Amino acid sequence: MRYLEITVPEGKRRAVLNILEDEGIDYVASDETSGREYTAVVRFPVPTQAVEPLLDRLKRTGVGDEARVVVIDAETVISEGFATLQEQYSYGGQTGARTSRQVLRTKADELTPPFPIYAAMLLISAIVATAGLLADSPAVVIGAMVIAPLLGPALAANIGIVTGDARLKSTGFRYQLVGVGLVVAASIGLAVLARLAGLEPAGVDIVVATELEERVSPNLFSLAVALGAGIAGILSLTRGFSEAIVGVMIAAALIPPSAAVGITVAWGMSGAATGAAALVVVNLLSVNLAALATLWIAGYRPQGLFDVSPTRRPTYTYAAIFGIGLLVLAVPLASVTLLDFHTTELESTTEAEVEDVLTDPRYEEFEIEDIVIELDGNYPVQSVDRVIVTVSSQNAGTEPGLADHLYREISPQTDDPIVVEVQYIVAEERGPTEQGDTANGQETDAQDGPLRVSKARA
CATH class of the missing domain: 3.30.70.120 (Alpha-Beta Plaits)
Known part of the structure; x- marks a missing residue:
């Protein structure tokens, strides 16, 4: 009322x-x-x-x-x-109450803070997010999302489009673009300082951190957060739900990927930076497209019959821009998604093939311990590089020909040139160390004992 x-x-x-x-x-x-x-x-x-x-x-x-x-x-x-x-x-x-167009504009203005406050809060959020990603701490990354004031600008832009409010539209888009730029710049600065201070070893593959890895090689499921955030953001304004929780969703779609861009740039990892940047742009487009579509479907229009037609055209134009951009950038995300499916399938197939090979009387003393599919690290779209099979037995030493045998069975399961590596663990021993032999059966001793390795290559 x-x-x-x-x-x-x-x-x-x-x-x-x-x-x-x-x-x-x-x-x-x-x-x-x-x-x-x-x-x-x-x-x-x-x-x-x-x-x-x-x-x-x-x-x-x-x-x-x-x-x-x-x-x-x-x-x-x-x-x-x-x-x-x-x-x-x-x-x-x-009896559900849809917020009036006039009140909706006011709410969007209230959720968009003055620029100095907005910039300060985003800089703090960027510092916290960067620290959380470098420390691989989900709790710290979540804290960065909570303090990021991104809800207002994300929604103001689209409210301005559908209601014909040019000031609100330009403010919303300007805040979004400048905000993401501030987060990336702050993350680069902090990551460079962290690297110079030796907080991470120089040249380390920094993306092995789980919190970073999922942002530099995004898949199609990453779209769900951004699309859901855009829809929920509009519903929170038009139906009077809590905006704070929705704001965290929008920040989740934008702050960590932007910080990931800064970190990977500081580490000189151009491929990983490209993947993270693609995720930032995809999420920006997704949030705005979802918000714009939800507003239009909810029936928000400028007042007066003669205002509808001029506003319909820019609404369709922006929707087309968001949609086409999203489709173009979704192609590499789809490739990553297919790779994830292929990796899962290859792991399952490899396990079945290894079990079948180990039924051979020559290998009856061995049992499967683990199977790992390693990728080549060429972000953002990687490929399968290595299959590592760990087996255990009561006796020390490698089994000549096992790596070659497994390679012949596993390699047809993928189109990528791969290396099949077999690691041997002595069951009764503790404290793994390494020895190795290559696919041609030539053994070379490493420094210590029970873990031995044999490989087969394409």
């Missing part, structure tokens, strides 16, 4: 009161005596659903921007007339 107070300009009092009486609204009107070209102040409660159509109708009668309208949340209204009005605007018995 809402309580409206309208300061009526001179010459519009009768028109305003006629509309309210026609709608069956109980109102209180008092004369305006300040001498500021206003003739009356009208106050009345209305259902939330009635605010937007009522204000649109008032504007069509000439009560436009010169009138002052205040919309206040109302806790309770006790009136038989109001109950009838509420039933009238329940839209088929649904």
Whole structure:
């Protein structure tokens, strides 16, 4: 429920009161005596659903921007007339209240802080996210998401598009682009300092950290967070749900990938940086496309019949830009997704092939301990590089020909040139050390004992 107070300009009092009486609204009107070209102040409660159509109708009668309208949340209204009005605007018995277009603009403005505060909060979020990714700490990364004020700009841009508010649209897009740039720049600076300070060994494959790895080689499932965040963000504004939780979702889609870009740039890993940057752009497009589509489907339009057509065209234009960009960038994400499926399938197939090979009497003393599929590290779209099979037995030493045998069985399962590596563990021993032999059966002793390795190559 809402309580409206309208300061009526001179010459519009009768028109305003006629509309309210026609709608069956109980109102209180008092004369305006300040001498500021206003003739009356009208106050009345209305259902939330009635605010937007009522204000649109008032504007069509000439009560436009010169009138002052205040919309206040109302806790309770006790009136038989109001109950009838509420039933009238329940839209088929649904009592859920859609926020009016006018209030929606105000909420978007409130969720978009002044730029100095916005920049400061994003810089803090970037520092925390970078530290969390370098430390491979999910808890710290989540903390960075909580403090990032990204909900307002993400939604303001699309509210501005569908309602024809150019100021709101430009502010929203500007804040989004500048915000992501600030996070990337801050992450580069902090990561460079961390590397120079020796917090991570120079030249280390930094993306082995789980929190980083999933952001530099994203798959199609990464889209789910961003699309869900955009839809939930609009629903939180239009239906009065908690915006704080939705803000964390949007930050989850943008802050960690942006920080990952900065870290991989600082480490000179161009392929990984490209993958993380692609995820940032994909998530930006996804959030905006989902928000724009949800607003349009929810029926938000500029007021007046003649405003719909001009606004429909830019809405479709922006939707096409977001959609085409998303489809183009989804191609490498689809490749990563297919690789994930292939890796899982190859691991399962390899396990079956190894079990079958070990049924041979020559290898009956061996048991499977582990199977690992290693990728080549060429981000963002990798390929299978190595299959590592770990077997155990009671006796030390390698089994000549086992690596070659496994290679012949496993290599047809993938189109990539691979290395099949067999590692041997002595069951009764502790503290693994390494020895090795190559696929041609030539053995070379390593420094220590029980773990031995044999390999077969393409």
